[in-house]
Amino acid sequence: MSDLLRLATAGSVDDGKSTLVGRLLYDTKSVLADTLDAVHRASADRGLTTPDLSLLVDGLRSEREQGITIDVAYRYFATPRRSFVLADTPGHVQYTRNTVTGASTAQLGVLLVDARKGVVEQTRRHAAVLALLGVPRLVLAVNKIDLVDYDQVTFSRIAKEFTAHATALGFPEDAVLEIPVSALAGDNVVERSANTPWYSGPTLLEHLETVPVEPDPHDAPFRFPVQYVIxxxxxxxxxxRGYAGQVASGTVRVGDEIAVLPGGLRSTVERIDTADGPLAEAVAGQSVTLLLAHELDISRGDLIATSANPPRVTDEFDATVCWLSDKPLRPGARVLVKHGTRTVQAIVTQLRTRFDEQRLASTENPESLRLNEIGQVAVRTAEPVPVDDYTRDRRTGAFLVIDTADGGTLAAGLVGAPLPELDGAADDTDSHALVSPGP
Incomplete structure (x- = not known):
């Protein structure tokens, strides 16, 4: 089992997500004394008799003043069994782009719902984003269970609805767990609650400590985007002459044969340097400088990869995108594509499908993609880029779509990533629905 778990939290506004994360940090004694003192003072200034644990996460002044989470907040904590990197992402619809950022490297997603409201539109949207990003496991924390008198029927109804939605998105049933919690009171977060005798599953922390974790892709093909030439x-x-960057995936060893893409030049690794001295090998996540046996014309934006199993080099590819801009995407849009350390001009030549994560339905050849909509598109770049399918390599299969006018981020893209299968769906003139949208 891995000793590190990367997780992301998400939820709709006012579902208590920041309080849950604060409770997790507080009850695992992962809060520094001066930070805790500041939270006590801020809570007292608000007239509260108990500490507002959400303040442990909402670090920006604008977040504290508005009582919402705006940016992705990364928190690091550990128990004797495992270390954790937690990305707390915003709940507001307009900050979905930050949810994509926080979940992009997660091995597990924790979604919150308010027990009084159940599964809502933003819950379904977040589940779809996590599915498309390839996050392998989900936890649904049914929060504020104390406000429905710890009612088992309410919890079971919400859990059943969410499981049906998650499995329709492609999550296996055994990869989804629902837990009744009260972040404010601490029920089933770290300590098991006597208020839910009908719940026999693990607490949230117990699950985080024991859930199987997919290892870092050290055995994946070696990929190394060049950031800087030294x-x-x-x-x-x-x-x-060294080439600095971070190993995106795989393992590189001294003596390995490599290819430099998109040009296709070949050489062997002569040295692997770090600030602490040379290494015999480097693995995914390590920042190193590679020295090659031959003097080659290599610059920022090139990709060094294993010559035995390189990515494909192409100027046309299909991708799934989550559109993150108020400006709609239409066929023929001219954009910039940032892939690794390379940025190239591109055209979105076709909108193939728009996916409705609420109804679990697809619309063929839509006229546009609007804010927070998900769809499959065809992209043509002005020059070839070395890409992997996202399902093969999450690091080199992802890219950003950037506005040529102001440099703003328009979309997060996944090369070749399929939308959820809609097998057996009923057909109509423009969509294929997996489930009825309801009355």
Whole structure:
């Protein structure tokens, strides 16, 4: 089992997500004394008799003043069994782009719902985003269970509805767990609650400590986006030429044969340097400098990859995008595509499908994609780029779509990532619905 779990939390506004994260940090004694003192003072200033644990997460002044989460807040904590990197993402619809960012590297997603409201539109949207990003496991925390008198029927109804939606998105049933919690009172967050004798599953922390974790893709094909070329030109290093960056996936060893893409030049790895000295090998997540046996024309934006199993180099590919801009996307849009450390001009030549994550339905050849809508598109780039399918490599299968006018982020894209299968869906003139939208 891995000793590190990366997780992301998401939920609709006022579902108590920040309080849940604060409770998790507080009850695992992962809060520094001065931070806790500041929270006590801020809570007292608001007239509260108990600490407002959401303040442990909502660090920006604008977040504290508005009582909402705006940015992604990363928190690090540990128990004797496992270490955790937690990305607390916003609940507001307009900050969905930040949810995509926080969940992009997550191995597990924790979605919150208010027990009084159940599964809502934003819950379904977040579940769809997590499914498209390839997050392998989900927890539904049915929060504020104390406000419905710890009612088992209410919990079971919400759990059943969410499981049906999650499995329709492609999550296996055994990858989805529902837990009744009260973040404010602490029920089933770290300690098991006597108020839910009908619940026999683990607490949230117990599940986080024991859930199987997919390992980092050290055995995936080696991928290394070049961030910087190091040429010190000093008397001590007159011929030094190193290529700095972070190993995106796989493992590289001294002596490995590599290809430099998109050009296709080949060489072997002669040295692997770090600030702490040379290494015999480097794995995914490590920042290193590679020195090659041959002097090649390599610059920022190139990708160094294993020559035995390189990515495909292409100027046309299909992708799934989550549109994150108020400006609609229409066929023929000219954009920038940022893939790894390379940014190229591109055209979205076709909108193939728009996916409705609420009804679990698809519309063919839509006229546009609007804010927070998900769809499949065809992209043509002005120059070839080395890409992997997202299902093969999450690091080199992802890209950003950028506005050519102001540099703003328009969309998050996944190369070749399929939308949920809608097998057996009923057909009509423009969509294929998996479930009825209801009355």
């Amino acid at each position: 040429r010190p030109r000093t008397p001590e290093h007159p011929d030094y």
